[in-house]
Amino acid sequence: KKSSKTQQLPPGPFTVPILVRILWLRSLRKSFSEFEPIIRNLHTRYGPMVTLRIGKRPVIFVANRDLAHKALVQNGAVFADRPPAFPISKILSSNQHIISSAFYGPTWRILRRNLTSEILHPSRVKSYSRARKWVLDILINRLISHSTTESGNVNPVVPIDHFQYAMFCLLVLMCFGDKLSETHIKEIEDAQRHLLLGSSRFYMLNFWPTLGKIIFRKRWEEFSELRRSQEDLLMPLIEARKRVKQERAGRAKEDDVDTDDEFVVSYVDTLLDLKLPEEKRKLEDGEMISLCSEFLDAGTDTTSTALQWIMANLVKYPNVQERVLAEIKGVVVEDGEKEVKEEDLHKLPYLKAVVLEGLRRHPPGHFVVPHAVTEDVVLDGYLVPKNASLNFMVADMGWDPKVWEDLMAFKPERFLSGGGGEVFDITGSREIKMMPFGAGRRICPGFGLAMLHLEYFVANLVWNFDWKAVDGDEVDLSEKQEVTMVMKYPLKAHLSPRF
Numbered sequence: 204k205k206s207s208k209t210q211q212l213p214p215g216p217f218t219v220p221i222l223v224r225i226l227w228l229r230s231l232r233k234s235f236s237e238f239e240p241i242i243r244n245l246h247t248r249y250g251p252m253v254t255l256r257i258g259k260r261p262v263i264f265v266a267n268r269d270l271a272h273k274a275l276v277q278n279g280a281v282f283a284d285r286p287p288a289f290p291i292s293k294i295l296s297s298n299q300h301i302i303s304s305a306f307y308g309p310t311w312r313i314l315r316r317n318l319t320s321e322i323l324h325p326s327r328v329k330s331y332s333r334a335r336k337w338v339l340d341i342l343i344n345r346l347i348s349h350s351t352t353e354s355g356n357v358n359p360v361v362p363i364d365h366f367q368y369a370m371f372c373l374l375v376l377m378c379f380g381d382k383l384s385e386t387h388i389k390e391i392e393d394a395q396r397h398l399l400l401g402s403s404r405f406y407m408l409n410f411w412p413t414l415g416k417i418i419f420r421k422r423w424e425e426f427s428e429l430r431r432s433q434e435d436l437l438m439p440l441i442e443a444r445k446r447v448k449q450e451r452a453g454r455a456k457e458d459d460v461d462t463d464d465e466f467v468v469s470y471v472d473t474l475l476d477l478k479l480p481e482e483k484r485k486l487e488d489g490e491m492i493s494l495c496s497e498f499l500d501a502g503t504d505t506t507s508t509a510l511q512w513i514m515a516n517l518v519k520y521p522n523v524q525e526r527v528l529a530e531i532k533g534v535v536v537e538d539g540e541k542e543v544k545e546e547d548l549h550k551l552p553y554l555k556a557v558v559l560e561g562l563r564r565h566p567p568g569h570f571v572v573p574h575a576v577t578e579d580v581v582l583d584g585y586l587v588p589k590n591a592s593l594n595f596m597v598a599d600m601g602w603d604p605k606v607w608e609d610l611m612a613f614k615p616e617r618f619l620s621g622g623g624g625e626v627f628d629i630t631g632s633r634e635i636k637m638m639p640f641g642a643g644r645r646i647c648p649g650f651g652l653a654m655l656h657l658e659y660f661v662a663n664l665v666w667n668f669d670w671k672a673v674d675g676d677e678v679d680l681s682e683k684q685e686v687t688m689v690m691k692y693p694l695k696a697h698l699s700p701r702f
């Protein structure tokens with residue numbers, strides 16, 4: 204519904220914006236993890252829609268699945284905008300010229316369509332299967348070498364860094380082509396991680412940007428230095444793809460045929476010819492760097508966090524791990540075959556159920572990227588003004604007792620269709636029962652790729668190793684807010700190779 208003058212913002216605590224800003228800054232210095240329980244308490248007190256005044260803009264939180272569906276799916280176009288970025292994000296996103304922060308309009312449409320049709324299309328995703336196998340081998344070798352000492356003793360492994368590195372490798376190869384060395388990948392990972400982890404340190408620069416340039420001069424310099432080092436690392440890779448493209452074009456002209464069957468299109472290749480519709484020009488170097496950086500970040504921590512939560516539950520509940528293994532045994536027919544092939548994943552419904560249950564119980568992001576509306580509207584009788592920032596309680600949507608029985612238990616069976624063949628709709632198009640990837644027009648475009656990565660790596664990790672809890676160090680499922688919602692006590696497990 205359109206709004207009228209009498210409509211009010213959703214309820215919320217009375218706050219003095221300047222005080223909230225100061226408290227916000229102080230709390231950021233300590234920990235971000237207090238934030239979600241506060242919003243949850245406010246929902247208990249005020250209902251499914253709550254307003255908080257943190258800065259100049261009201262921030263509205265929605266905790267109800269039906270309202271999320273009404274907004275994001277039924278009125279998708281109105282709720283698909285993004286708020287203006289804070290100064291730091293503005294620099295990192297080249298003025299909101301990346302998919303996740305672009306305003307809803309032609310630029311967002313062309314950038315998103317390029318990603319979905321040129322890179323995330325199933326046939327293109329298939330062309331990266333060699334890269335996935337390469338990364339799987341790296342991961343398995345790393346896990347083996349970390350679980351045995353030189354004297355042959357077995358050590359428990361803390362796999363999260365290896366998961367992160369593996370997911371990062373995959374995304375780098377898709378982004379810059381599959382001919383990069385491990386050393387090079389590690390360098391890029393370090394630069395990206397510095398920026399990502401530093402983001403909470405630089406958050407303070409968003410407030411009072413003009414005066415802050417003087418007060419926080421050192422921190423601004425540190426931020427500029429990190430962005431520069433990111434540019435120094437990524438730009439040569441982009442330039443290298445430009446050269447490959449030119450050489451191929453030259454060869455194609457001479458021979459009139461494409462001789463290089465091995466060639467795999469990378470994300471950068473698709474950006475080189477892209478034209479921004481509003482500015483009517485090609486992408487600038489800075490914009491390409493920002494888009495590559497978005498691509499790497501979006502698919503790395505999210506997926507490796509989910510992978511860690513899923514493996515933690517398989518260690519905690521050995522009967523679930525046994526069932527995954529038994530299902531794989533029915534599919535891998537060749538004796539001694541070490542790989543569960545991705546072509547076989549669709550024959551493993553229980554594995555898929557395990558991944559879905561992992562995403563429901565432990566969604567890597569407990570909020571979506573902030574949304575905005577394209578015009579003042581009314582939702583559930585309350586005004587959602589154009590200048591508001593709007594968010595949705597992702598974790599709470601998947602923990603609704605009206606939908607899920609015994610909701611905090613890890614029960615993959617709830618996703619088995621019982622022979623009916625009905626596949627669970629993760630996009631929430633008809634009804635939102637959980638939304639780990641968001642919903643509607645801004646839904647994560649990478650959800651298919653993420654599901655593939657999770658199914659492929661969970662299957663192969665279980666197929667290659669028996670995962671066991673470490674005596675006296677039981678798996679603890681407490682959470683901690685970092686870039687994503689991670690395990691407060693990272694998974695530690697004994698791994699016995701099965702081959």
Ligand code: HEM
Nearest residue numbers: 302303501502505506509571572639640641645647649653
């Ligand atoms: C388990 C893994 C992943 C999870 C849980 C996840 C989750 C999300 C969520 C919650 C959003 C915000 C949706 C919204 O604002 O309403 C999002 C956006 C996005 N994700 Fe993912 N994601 C994952 C993997 C990936 C991968 C592998 C890619 C790409 C390679 C990707 C690319 C993006 C992009 C570009 C956006 C912005 C979409 C837009 O604003 O239109 N994500 N993701």
